[in-house]
Amino acid sequence: MAQPGAVLLSEWTKVKTVRSTWITLVVAFVVTVGLGALISAVSSSQFKNLSDTEKLTFDPTAVSFSGIILGQLAVIVFAVLVVGNEYSSGMIRATLAAVPQRTTLLVCKAAVVLAMVLPVSLLTSFTAFFLGQALLGSHRTTLGADHVLRAVLGMAVYMTLIALLSLGVSFMLRKPVLSLGLLMPFFFLISPILSAVPKVKAVAHYFPDTAGSQMVHVVSSTTVPFGPLEGFFICLAWVAAALLAGLLLLRGRDA
Template sequence: MASAAAVLQSEWTKIRTVSSTTWTLISVFLATVVIGGVISAVSNSTFGDLSDVSQTTFDPTLTSFSGMVLGQLAMVVFGVLVVGSEYSSGMIRTSLAAVPRRATFLFSKIGVAGLLALVVGLITGFVAFFIGQALLGDHSTTIGEPGVLRAVIGSGLYMCLIALFSMGITVMLRSSMLSLGILMPFFFLVSNILAAVPKAKDVAHYFPDQAGQKLLQVVPDAANGGGGSYGPWGGFGIMCAWVVAALIGGYLVLRNRDA
């Protein structure tokens, strides 16, 4: 069989030789860093206008990650396109004719793309954190404070998991357009809206993004953070479970359906 190393190398060639990879990942970085910076600066200048509760639960780390609301969407696009372009171009048939073993093919692809997403996510997270803190001025925190390093690394993990989840969904749906049409509104609107509605909140807290964002939070009850009855690593675990489910679903679809 085509060895996993060979397939990994091939997937790396595939991913680095299309321009959509570069553009989506640059978008992830820019959207997260720029918007995070702007919101940090605005928070700094309007800090006095916040209510007392908001002031006491102000989470400078999470504030510097505000841009991830949009940055994660670019990450969704990255994940969807990595897998979806195989289907939209028909390349999947060429790929599978060359690597008949579905598991080797899928997990090599997802491994390469996931690793790339993790690296970009971590870089983005650290840059967004330091720029955000610089702009927060007196209200900033430092990387040495308890929980802060975990949150910054967590932002990279979160980005990686978002990409992996998108890839799993796209393998199941076998279409870029369909996947984007479902994932974008979900992450941008549905999840956030439900998380703000009293009853639906209890369910929404177990959505992948809501659960995963717990990892980015340093102050547990931050006003702009989520609720839920789990801690940062609990949230991470819930998100991982979603990702694993999506990937297993994708694998089963790939294995059992005609390409």
């Protein structure tokens, strides 16, 4: 029986020695911070053109995190590669032979993803916030303002939860192309489109990205019927469901 500590060390070694996984995390940082900075600069220059209602509901914290729209895609790729690389290379057979306890394997992979994504997400979140606020000029907020620190930390939590959700989906589908073929269109196209369709947007509010993104807002959304805490638990429920489904399929089939 493989010891959890040994399995964890093995998974950590496998992930950290694959260059593509590190590249995706760097891309997540650069894209999230860079796009957030660009949108913050544009928002500052166009602030005078906003309506009175838009000025009253302007959320400088959320604006600095605008880059997460694209940055989360890199986080998704990272999590998919953690599992998908082993299936595509055939290494999963050796892994399952060495670690027949499949629950232990999934938990250790999830722990490695958590250990790698959370620090990067925290660095990304604080960097995006401070750079974005600097570019917003007189329209900025501060870390000590009400609910701002919660939103900055919420941004990091959201990125981490999306990574764990993607890990669960990757265990379910096994092939990187299939996993990315589902996750990329869902987060980049399907969810945003459905959120704008009147007859189905009430359901789309409970999608993991829409619900989880409430954690990064300081000013409450006028379209989503719940706040940051509820959004966190909804997103967490999606993550738990994905990991549980991934575990059940992992335990019920061969490599």
